[in-house]
Amino acid sequence: MxxxxxxxxxxxxxxxxxxxxxxxxxxxKNRCLRAMAAALRRAVPAILAANRQDVAAATRxxxxxxxxxxxxxxxxxxxxxxxxxxxVAALPDPVGRVLRAWRRRDGLLIKxxxxxxxxxxxxxxxxxxxxxxxxxxxLKSGNAVLLRGGSEALRSxxxxxxxxxxxxxxxxxxxxxxxxxxxxxxxxxxxMTTLSGHLDLIIPRGGEALIRRVAAHATVPVIKHYKxxxxxxxxxxxxxxxxxxxxxxxxxxxxxxxxxxxxxxxHRAAAARFLPSMIRRLKAARVEVRGCPQTRRIVPxxxxxxxxxxxxxxxDLILSVKxxxxxxxxxxxxxxxxxxxxxxxxxxxxxHAEQFLQAVDSAAVYVNASTRLTDGFQFGxxxxxxxxxxxxxxxxxxxxxxxxxxxxxxxxxxHLRT
Amino acid sequence: MxxxxxxxxxxxxxxxxxxxxxxxxxxxKNRCLRAMAAALRRAVPAILAANRQDVAAATRxxxxxxxxxxxxxxxxxxxxxxxxxxxVAALPDPVGRVLRAWRRRDGLLIKxxxxxxxxxxxxxxxxxxxxxxxxxxxLKSGNAVLLRGGSEALRSxxxxxxxxxxxxxxxxxxxxxxxxxxxxxxxxxxxMTTLSGHLDLIIPRGGEALIRRVAAHATVPVIKHYKxxxxxxxxxxxxxxxxxxxxxxxxxxxxxxxxxxxxxxxHRAAAARFLPSMIRRLKAARVEVRGCPQTRRIVPxxxxxxxxxxxxxxxDLILSVKxxxxxxxxxxxxxxxxxxxxxxxxxxxxxHAEQFLQAVDSAAVYVNASTRLTDGFQFGxxxxxxxxxxxxxxxxxxxxxxxxxxxxxxxxxxHLRT
Numbered sequence: 001m002x003x004x005x006x007x008x009x010x011x012x013x014x015x016x017x018x019x020x021x022x023x024x025x026x027x028x029k030n031r032c033l034r035a036m037a038a039a040l041r042r043a044v045p046a047i048l049a050a051n052r053q054d055v056a057a058a059t060r061x062x063x064x065x066x067x068x069x070x071x072x073x074x075x076x077x078x079x080x081x082x083x084x085x086x087x088v089a090a091l092p093d094p095v096g097r098v099l100r101a102w103r104r105r106d107g108l109l110i111k112x113x114x115x116x117x118x119x120x121x122x123x124x125x126x127x128x129x130x131x132x133x134x135x136x137x138x139l140k141s142g143n144a145v146l147l148r149g150g151s152e153a154l155r156s157x158x159x160x161x162x163x164x165x166x167x168x169x170x171x172x173x174x175x176x177x178x179x180x181x182x183x184x185x186x187x188x189x190x191x192m193t194t195l196s197g198h199l200d201l202i203i204p205r206g207g208e209a210l211i212r213r214v215a216a217h218a219t220v221p222v223i224k225h226y227k228x229x230x231x232x233x234x235x236x237x238x239x240x241x242x243x244x245x246x247x248x249x250x251x252x253x254x255x256x257x258x259x260x261x262x263x264x265x266x267h268r269a270a271a272a273r274f275l276p277s278m279i280r281r282l283k284a285a286r287v288e289v290r291g292c293p294q295t296r297r298i299v300p301x302x303x304x305x306x307x308x309x310x311x312x313x314x315x316d317l318i319l320s321v322k323x324x325x326x327x328x329x330x331x332x333x334x335x336x337x338x339x340x341x342x343x344x345x346x347x348x349x350x351x352h353a354e355q356f357l358q359a360v361d362s363a364a365v366y367v368n369a370s371t372r373l374t375d376g377f378q379f380g381x382x383x384x385x386x387x388x389x390x391x392x393x394x395x396x397x398x399x400x401x402x403x404x405x406x407x408x409x410x411x412x413x414x415h416l417r418t
Numbered sequence: 419m420x421x422x423x424x425x426x427x428x429x430x431x432x433x434x435x436x437x438x439x440x441x442x443x444x445x446x447k448n449r450c451l452r453a454m455a456a457a458l459r460r461a462v463p464a465i466l467a468a469n470r471q472d473v474a475a476a477t478r479x480x481x482x483x484x485x486x487x488x489x490x491x492x493x494x495x496x497x498x499x500x501x502x503x504x505x506v507a508a509l510p511d512p513v514g515r516v517l518r519a520w521r522r523r524d525g526l527l528i529k530x531x532x533x534x535x536x537x538x539x540x541x542x543x544x545x546x547x548x549x550x551x552x553x554x555x556x557l558k559s560g561n562a563v564l565l566r567g568g569s570e571a572l573r574s575x576x577x578x579x580x581x582x583x584x585x586x587x588x589x590x591x592x593x594x595x596x597x598x599x600x601x602x603x604x605x606x607x608x609x610m611t612t613l614s615g616h617l618d619l620i621i622p623r624g625g626e627a628l629i630r631r632v633a634a635h636a637t638v639p640v641i642k643h644y645k646x647x648x649x650x651x652x653x654x655x656x657x658x659x660x661x662x663x664x665x666x667x668x669x670x671x672x673x674x675x676x677x678x679x680x681x682x683x684x685h686r687a688a689a690a691r692f693l694p695s696m697i698r699r700l701k702a703a704r705v706e707v708r709g710c711p712q713t714r715r716i717v718p719x720x721x722x723x724x725x726x727x728x729x730x731x732x733x734d735l736i737l738s739v740k741x742x743x744x745x746x747x748x749x750x751x752x753x754x755x756x757x758x759x760x761x762x763x764x765x766x767x768x769x770h771a772e773q774f775l776q777a778v779d780s781a782a783v784y785v786n787a788s789t790r791l792t793d794g795f796q797f798g799x800x801x802x803x804x805x806x807x808x809x810x811x812x813x814x815x816x817x818x819x820x821x822x823x824x825x826x827x828x829x830x831x832x833h834l835r836t
Contacts, residue, residue, distance in 0.1 A: 019753065023776045102798065108787060110797060117809050118779070196633075200809050215614075219633055221810040242832040249834040335437065357827045358441050361536070369526060369830025378835065379528060379826070380520065391535055391618050391823040392639040393811040405809040408797070409775045412787025414660040416667040417796065 003183060004191050010179045011146055011198035014119045017176030018144035022116045024173065026093040029140055032171035033089035037082040039167035040132065043159070044078050050159035051128065058152045070126045071153055081132040081160075088136040091382045094401045095142045109411040114404045116142030118200035121192050123148045123214055125206040128156035135164055135178045137385050141403035144177045146199065148192060151184030158182060193218035201403075205386055223398070226389040227313040228258035228341035230371040233330040233356070235347035236269035242368060243270075243346040244278050249370040250344065252285045256315045258387060259342045259364075259374040263310060264321045265330045268294065271323045275299055279321070287317045294323035310337040327352055331359045338362060341389055342371040363389065363396035421601060422609050428597045429564055429616035432537045435594035436562035440534045442591065444511040447558055450589035451507035455500040457585035458550065461577070462496050468577035469546065476570045488544045489571055499550040499578075506554040509800045512819045513560045527829040532822045534560030536618035539610050541566045541632060543624040546574035553582055553596045555803050559821035562595045564617065566610055569602030576600060611636035619821075623804055641816070644807040645731040646676035646759035648789040651748040651774070653765035654687035660786060661688075661764040662696050667788040668762065670703045674733045676805060677760045677782075677792040681728060681738045683748045686712065689741045693717055697739070705735045712741035728755040745770055749777045756780060759807055760789040781807065781814035 001009075021029075040047070051073040058068050094114050101111040120143045122134045131147055138145035149157045157180045165175040181188050193202055196219045203223050204214040211224050232250050234243040250261035266274055271294065279289050279299045290305040302321075309320040310333070324330045327345075334343050344366040345356040353367040364374040374396060376384025381399030388394045394402035419427075439447075458465070469491040476486050512532050519529040538561045540552045549565055556563035567575045575598045583593040599606050611620055614637045621641050622632040629642050650668050652661040668679035684692055689712065697707050697717045708723040720739075727738040728751070742748045745763075752761050762784040763774040771785040782792040792814060794802025799817030806812045812820035 019777070019779070022779070104798065108791070115779075215637055221639070221808065223810075239832075245832055245834060253835050353829075359437070361437070361440070361533075362825065364826040364828060366828045366830060369828055369833040370835050372835035373526070373828065373830075373833065374826075375835075380522065390639065392641075395823055396826050405813050407780065408782040408792075408814050410782060410784045410787055410791065411771075412784060412791075414657075414663055415787035415791060416663060417671050417788050417790035417793075 003185055003188060006183070007181065007188065007191050007195060008198060010181065011119060011195050013176035014144040014146050014179060015198060017174040018116065018118045020174055021139070021144060021177050022095075022118075022142050024142070026095075028172060029093065029142070030089040032168055032173055033085050033136055033139060035171045036132070036135070036164050036167040037085040039163050040078055040082050040085070040160070043163040044075060047078060047156065047159045047163065048073060048075070050155040054153055054155045061152075063152065067126055067152070071128070071156075073128055073156060077129055081129050084133050085136045088140045088383055091140065091400060093140065094404050099406055106415065107413060108415045111409045111411075112406050113409050114401070115407050117403060117405050119144045119146060119198065120403065121146045121148070121195070121199045121202040121220065123189055123192065123202060123204045123206070123210065124150065125210065126150040126153050128153045128160060130205065131157045131160045131180065132164060134385070137383055137400060137403060139177060141400045143403055146179055146181065146192065148181040148188055151186075154182070154184055189214065190217045193220055193222070196220050203385060223388050223394055224390050225258070225386040227339055228260070228387075228389070229262045229311060229313050229337060229339045230259055230341050231263050231265055231334050231338060231343045232261050232371065233265040233324075233334070233343070233345045234267060234270055234274055235327060235345055235349065235352050236267040237349035237352055238267075238270060238346040239348055240270065240274050243274060244281065246344060246346055246368065246370050247278060248281060248285070250372055251282065251287060251319050252317070253370070253372050255317050257372070258313070259371050260315070261371055262312060262314055262320065263337070264319055265324050265333060266321065267327070267330070268323050268325055271295070272298055275321070282319060285317070287319050290318070290320045292322040295321045298323075313339070327355060331356060334360050334362070339389060341387070342366070342374040344369060344371050363387070421603055421606060424601070425599065425606065425609050425613060426616060428599065429537060429613050431594035432562040432564050432597060433616060435592040436534065436536045438592055439557070439562060439595050440513075440560050442560070444513075446590060447511065447560070448507040450586055450591055451503050451554060451557060453589045454550070454553070454582050454585040455503040457581045458496055458500050458503070458578070461581040462493060465496060465574065465577045465581065466491060466493070468573040472571055472573045479570075481570065485544055485570070489546070489574075491546055491574060495547055499547050502551050503554045506558045506801055509558065509818060511558065512822050517824055524833065525831060526833045529827045530824050531827050532819070533825050535821060535823050537562045537564060537616065538821065539564045539566065539613075539617045539620040539638065541607055541610065541620065541622045541624070541628065542568065543628065544568040544571050546571045546578060548623065549575045549578045549598065550582060552803070555801055555818060555821060557595060559818045561821055564597055564599065564610065566599040566606055569604075572600070572602055607632065608635045611638055611640070614638050621803060639811075641806050641812055642808050643676070643804040645757055646678070646805075646807070647680045647729060647731050647755060647757045648677055648759050649681050649683055649752050649756060649761045650679050650789065651683040651742075651752070651761070651763045652685060652688055652692055653745060653763055653767065653770050654685040655767035655770055656688060656764040657766055658688065658692050661692060662699065664762060664764055664786065664788050665696060666699055666703070668790055669700065669705060669737055670735070671788070671790050673735050675790070676731070677789050678733070679737070679789055680730060680732055681740065681755070683740050683742050683751060685745070685748070686741050686743055689713070690716055693739070700737060703735070705737050708736065708738045710740040713739045716741075731757070745773060749774060752778050752780070757807060759805070760784070760792040762787060762789050781805070
């Protein structure tokens, strides 16, 4: 059977399962999620054995230690997978919620109701725990899921999926609510992204190259999680102690994340008072600082930031710093070089704050808070499928609601169009 | 200048204009819309003169009378364009609405606020009135718009756009809030659909071939308006007089639209009582009826429906009829052959109605009402950019809200991630 035929068969099963799952009561979905968590516990030996084979093959193939760490499962990591399934079971069900209902004067009742999307394809890289995390979120939101993980994790993913499928069947759901693409062929990605009519959405979770590849080929809708070039702007009306705390947290607390600050913008009226102490503290935390000419005049000895730095997602303890002549210049810089992810103004001036919140075209815009707060759990969504840098359908942290769509249910008494 | 450079320049101007438009007060947008309507009245001679040139060229090129009719502008059609701009001015502004706001225990305030998408590309076919209709909807929802109409309508579209741009400037907005692609080169479509970073959304408005072409090439997100293979299902518990009225309306009232019925499904227990009178009435309205074997036994002399008929969007006075053994069989038929557009059950049984509403995976599902009601104006949205057959972002009739996205505005007092 060709790879395309195989994927069409898998997604056909997923589609049939999705039709059933779409109308399953919340309690049954929750029972299934808890059954999955319990099944993972019983399957720990089998899953760890499969994972050891993956890790051994990856070691022989000379993969980097960082990649092998991401690939490796332990009892602790499987326990986290179980906890995450149980946590999703405890969340409210987004499906069936009436978003809006209205009645026309002639009595026609129109309800806009939240429903699952159908079948979601997830394309991801090496972490096998993503497999069960995605299954939990998709199942709770009423969607079937087709999973294509990194080829180096295939044995682990197949072992996890087999466990979860068995649990789904025992909970009275079709096993087809989830499936792992059983192939390491890279063409599987391109085929998946063109299965229009079979898949309703593709979410690539991984590096920029993977996401660009998916977006370039896809005819199925894609929600993208591109990089974050996030900014903190210290206004001339800022509380400088707060500014230092916010900027330090945004850069240093976890620099490898998409919501970490990459560029610090400082109003020129605040620069001389603010920058020396700020940069001293950053350097003490081993941050490499690259400055614009004004920054380097105020704090001598810094490396020069080049034009390229303003667009860089370092994902590391590196920071570019720029002095700007005005709030508007800060906004323009962010809208030009940023990635519409997360940006902060530190200011005590309410009008400046509102101008920034309105004019900066980003998924999350902050006043006096760290960009690191852009996160499904921090926002209280209870879950996170990623942080969308798209504007269509879902923007910013994606929780369960963002994995649904809606339909109009219309009640008439013989209503016609005249 | 190459076509790509030209389109990049145009969309760059649109993007700059969109940043300004995004924060313009509602009153100014409404003034601009009314100024546009007034400007169209003054420009009637110039617009009709340009249109006459388009029509003359189309006639020389031997275009079909139907196409030439769609292309032709009259004083009346320009008056409709003006009325439509004024009507959009009177609608509520979706921008700035707080969709949800919540405060964390630690005081962090999170607001989810409706904002414009940015720059919308519209790719459409021959009707020049679409030009001003799209400008009205995009401008009111705070978006700049790049328009690529049918090449046979280019002179008309350029004349309309020039008028509207001048009015925008006089209302204090940048002219770049709207632009017509000044080229008849078909490659412009493929280039537009790959202007990621410049355009935020593409909406193709036209036949299936155009939409498929756009979807196949696009890296910019696309909302698609594919065909409607819509169904009316007459349940065994239906009021047959109501069923006949609903089905007749769904087929005959305006058969060339995407929400017209293409297939009539009838429960076998109702078929013998229902079909003879129904088909007699349809035939009297010159509808060609193609039946399944059971239908043809009940009403002899009908043409046979083939497998192909169940997927056909006739857009004409043609109907396929199928007798089904059960409600579930009707649901399965619709989910298999339908296009997830609009489908109706006629029944007096509340449980049957709910089962149909839940299980049929369509944008609009009806009980005892005509599929022809799927429409932005009928739904009370006050406007319509089309009827989305996609599930992402917008499903069913698209009004002003569907041309917006949201951002999170977050208010802290030095809040950090710990």
